[in-house]
Amino acid sequence: MGLQYEQDNSGKERLKRAIMNPSKRTLLIVALVIVAITIPFVMGTLNTAQKGIGEVFADHDLNQNMSSGPGDLEDEDIAPWLVSNGEIMIDATIPPEWEIGNYRFGGCSKDRLAEVVDPTYRTAITDGCDSFYDIQGKYHRDCHIASNCNVKQIAKDELAVAMDRLRLAHAAAGYAWPSS
16 A cells, blocks of 8 residues: 555646745746836836925025025125125024025135136135135034024124125225115
8 A cells, every 4th residue: 555645737726836835936937027017117206206306405405506606796796795695694593594605606716706807806805705714614513503593792703804804895996885
């Protein structure tokens, strides 16, 4: 008497056995088919999300929109722009007011300052940009938390001195101060 095992080899029974106990090769093929089907949908979703996020950040990019400052200022407009920024910085109550300008770009970029015709005025504007940049960096810690933006009096005094120098250089260059 031997052991006998009778197995139904019909197509239906073989499929049932393959589903209940799939081989590694079958699992790999199923996984590859699922990946191949879903990749186009996932990539489309990611591209759409990336495009949308890029648009939102481009509209709200403070580093680009607020800090670079205008690059198309005329020579006689640079000092008033700096003084206006200085006044905003003196009265700052929130970090964006303190960081109103990046004094290495825009009107204060090396390329733009090299275009200033009057060399004395160019030197004064360059010194003003450097002063504003240094003051902003030195006292940044006083205004980096939105709920606690207290600009120290010494920072206000340094800004006032830099602004006075800019006003004097502006007048010495023969430019009229724009009316508010």
